[in-house]
Amino acid sequence: MAAENPAPVRVLYCAVCGLPAEYCEFGHDFERCKPWLRAHAPGVYPEEHLASSSSGGGAVDKVVERLHGVGISTADGRSFSH
Numbered sequence: 001m002a003a004e005n006p007a008p009v010r011v012l013y014c015a016v017c018g019l020p021a022e023y024c025e026f027g028h029d030f031e032r033c034k035p036w037l038r039a040h041a042p043g044v045y046p047e048e049h050l051a052s053s054s055s056g057g058g059a060v061d062k063v064v065e066r067l068h069g070v071g072i073s074t075a076d077g078r079s080f081s082h
C-alpha cells in the first residue's frame with residue numbers, strides 16, 4: 001500500500017535573518033529583511049507591511065507626526081497650541 005504523502009510543510013527561511021519568513025517581523029532586522037521578503041516571499045506579508053521607509057519614515061515617523069500635531073502642554077497646564 002502506498003502511504004499517503006503528508007503535505008510537506010514548506011517553511012521558507014529568510015536569507016537575511018535566517019528565521020522563517022513569517023517570523024522576520026519579530027526578528028531584530030526586519031528592515032533589512034523587507035527587500036528579500038518582497039522578492040522571495042511576496043505572499044507572507046501584505047505589501048504595505050513591506051513598504052520600505054523610502055521617505056526615511058515608517059510607522060514611527062507617523063506616530064511622531066501625530067504627536068507633534070497634538071500640541072504640547074507644559075507641566076503647569078499651559079498649552080503651546082494655538
Ligand SMILES: [Zn+2]
Pocket residue numbers: 014015016017018019021024027030033
Ligand atoms: Zn528575515
